[in-house]
Amino acid sequence: MRLQHTLLLLTTAFTVVRAEIVAYEDCGSKLTVNSVSVDPCPTTPCVLKRGGSATMSIVFQGSENAGLPGDAEVQGIKWGMNFPFELDAAQICEDIRPSCPLRSGRWYTYTKTVSIASWYPAVSGTIRWRLKNTNGDSMVCVEFPAELA
Numbered sequence: 623m624r625l626q627h628t629l630l631l632l633t634t635a636f637t638v639v640r641a642e643i644v645a646y647e648d649c650g651s652k653l654t655v656n657s658v659s660v661d662p663c664p665t666t667p668c669v670l671k672r673g674g675s676a677t678m679s680i681v682f683q684g685s686e687n688a689g690l691p692g693d694a695e696v697q698g699i700k701w702g703m704n705f706p707f708e709l710d711a712a713q714i715c716e717d718i719r720p721s722c723p724l725r726s727g728r729w730y731t732y733t734k735t736v737s738i739a740s741w742y743p744a745v746s747g748t749i750r751w752r753l754k755n756t757n758g759d760s761m762v763c764v765e766f767p768a769e770l771a
Contacts, residue, residue, distance in 0.1 A: 641679055644668060649750060649763040652688045656681040656729065658751075658764050667767035668749075673740035678751060679733045682762050684724035689755030691715050691722055694734065699765070700747035707736060714753050732762070742770050 641661035648655060660668050661677045670676050691714040696707040715722035717734045724730065732753060746769040753762040 646764040646766040654683040677735040688761040692756040695752040
């Protein structure tokens with residue numbers, strides 16, 4: 623049992639080292655957000671390569687008062703306009719650990735890898751990532767600067 627805990631800690635440590643914690647702004651979260659990380663993101667703003675992929679992780683504290691987990695929504699914001707990013711599977715519970723349902727006071731990590739289409743324009747702006755409940759309300763909403771290169 624002790625070996626399993628040690629392996630889990632080592633795996634988590636290596637995973638955290640790879641991803642970069644990014645500065646973010648909260649855009650209306652009902653839940654407490656602890657951190658946001660993006661891999662790769664060695665600089666600010668995050669430079670995301672078109673034709674590649676990026677992995678986003680959000681650590682947040684659960685609460686039954688936020689509603690039942692629904693879908694994730696990702697948008698690029700530029701010139702005051704929102705441009706949606708396609709997610710292969712938007713259902714939040716598929717990407718949360720520990721798994722749903724959310725329990726008050728427990729910490730969760732949402733992790734999602736997205737493909738960045740090569741046809742996206744080379745542009746800088748803001749990425750908005752929302753985790754919505756089944757009513758469409760934001761449980762978690764974070765924004766961070768990014769550049770598609």
